[in-house]
Amino acid sequence: MENNILKAGSNVDSMLGDLLLPTCRIKNDPVKETVQEIILPCTIEEEERRRKREEIILKTRFKNFSEGVDLFKRFEKVNIDEMNYVHYSWNYFDKPNKYELLTLISSIESIGLINPLILVKEMNNTYTIISGKSRVMALKNLFNNTKDLKYKFAPAFILNYDEVDQYFLRALIIDSNFSYRSLSKGVLITAAIERFKLYKKTKQFRSDTKIVEALAEEFMVSKNTIFNYLSLRKLREEVMVLVLENRIKLEAAKCLARVNLDMQIMILENFGIDHVNELHRIKYLTKQDNLTLPQLLKRIEVAKDLVPWKTKVTLIVNKYVAPKCLEMVGELKKYAITNFESKFKTKTSDKYCKVSVNYEDMKYYLEKEIISQKLIDMVAVKNYDELRRL
Numbered sequence: 001m002e003n004n005i006l007k008a009g010s011n012v013d014s015m016l017g018d019l020l021l022p023t024c025r026i027k028n029d030p031v032k033e034t035v036q037e038i039i040l041p042c043t044i045e046e047e048e049r050r051r052k053r054e055e056i057i058l059k060t061r062f063k064n065f066s067e068g069v070d071l072f073k074r075f076e077k078v079n080i081d082e083m084n085y086v087h088y089s090w091n092y093f094d095k096p097n098k099y100e101l102l103t104l105i106s107s108i109e110s111i112g113l114i115n116p117l118i119l120v121k122e123m124n125n126t127y128t129i130i131s132g133k134s135r136v137m138a139l140k141n142l143f144n145n146t147k148d149l150k151y152k153f154a155p156a157f158i159l160n161y162d163e164v165d166q167y168f169l170r171a172l173i174i175d176s177n178f179s180y181r182s183l184s185k186g187v188l189i190t191a192a193i194e195r196f197k198l199y200k201k202t203k204q205f206r207s208d209t210k211i212v213e214a215l216a217e218e219f220m221v222s223k224n225t226i227f228n229y230l231s232l233r234k235l236r237e238e239v240m241v242l243v244l245e246n247r248i249k250l251e252a253a254k255c256l257a258r259v260n261l262d263m264q265i266m267i268l269e270n271f272g273i274d275h276v277n278e279l280h281r282i283k284y285l286t287k288q289d290n291l292t293l294p295q296l297l298k299r300i301e302v303a304k305d306l307v308p309w310k311t312k313v314t315l316i317v318n319k320y321v322a323p324k325c326l327e328m329v330g331e332l333k334k335y336a337i338t339n340f341e342s343k344f345k346t347k348t349s350d351k352y353c354k355v356s357v358n359y360e361d362m363k364y365y366l367e368k369e370i371i372s373q374k375l376i377d378m379v380a381v382k383n384y385d386e387l388r389r390l
């Protein structure tokens with residue numbers, strides 16, 4: 001499989017900045033990419049203008065984030081042919097599917113464009129789309145099919161290139177996409193990491209904990225989920241590519257993030273991408289950091305013989321089967337405690353034999369004498385002392 005990527009230098013002044021999506025791949029990845037890099041020439045005058053603009057932006061960056069920018073002070077109708085899409089590495093949000101695009105086209109055709117675009121006017125008098133890529137796609141489709149000029153010019157709020165920098169624009173892209181889209185996990189991870197970096201840049205928050213709290217509220221997930229996503233910042237670019245492609249699961253990625261960058265690649269190249277989601281094995285391989293290749297190869301051989309330390313068995317039974325099931329589970333708890341309490345040196349059997357029972361249902365079974373309290377107590381027993389008292 002081969003992906004073609006075109007990397008181009010840009011003469012669009014406000015678009016200069018960091019590329020956000022990783023592209024590097026490990027050597028044994030079956031997905032290959034052909035990269036062409038085109039650097040457009042830049043004159044001395046353009047370099048000087050960019051330098052002066054950067055000086056201004058550095059002075060206004062915090063003000064933009066803390067006080068905001070008046071997005072709506074300039075309103076124009078702009079020719080869609082003069083608009084450029086922002087670099088895919090900034091607007092990495094999923095494109096509308098065919099049905100969503102057709103729905104948008106039908107809406108614009110029926111009642112017009114309700115929400116104006118947000119554009120940046122560049123030094124060369126072209127416009128870069130910050131918010132509204134899908135709407136522009138729909139308008140171009142309508143104009144190409146109808147030649148009606150009402151689809152040729154789109155209502156838009158205009159920002160000048162010297163008012164905002166890449167960090168404000170990137171935050172604006174996240175805000176305009178996040179609020180109404182159903183996001184894939186890869187996009188959510190990327191957005192959370194980027195937003196964290198943006199907050200750090202603008203110094204809106206004094207601690208990482210405060211940033212995590214803000215992100216959890218913004219993305220409507222738990223703080224623990226945000227911490228998990230942010231831990232992936234320690235991954236090599238090649239590994240992050242696989243995470244965003246959903247080829248490495250989150251738990252396995254967190255394990256890889258524990259070890260140094262070189263060791264991450266050594267694991268993927270020698271243990272294999274196909275095996276990296278075998279969580280019990282990847283946990284073992286990443287338990288120790290800074291391994292040399294010979295040391296890692298030895299651990300890989302050991303890992304191949306490992307089985308999961310714990311497993312889960314779920315039983316859902318009819319009320320007629322419940323008494324016998326609880327009786328057998330009680331015998332299982334008795335066997336586990338008798339044989340393994342001393343081995344694990346613990347007073348709770350949950351460490352080696354955890355049983356979950358729906359006690360809300362059990363009270364009705366007890367009420368109708370389908371089961372006995374003794375059966376419930378046997379299933380709930382935690383250690384040998386409790387077992388002896390039954």
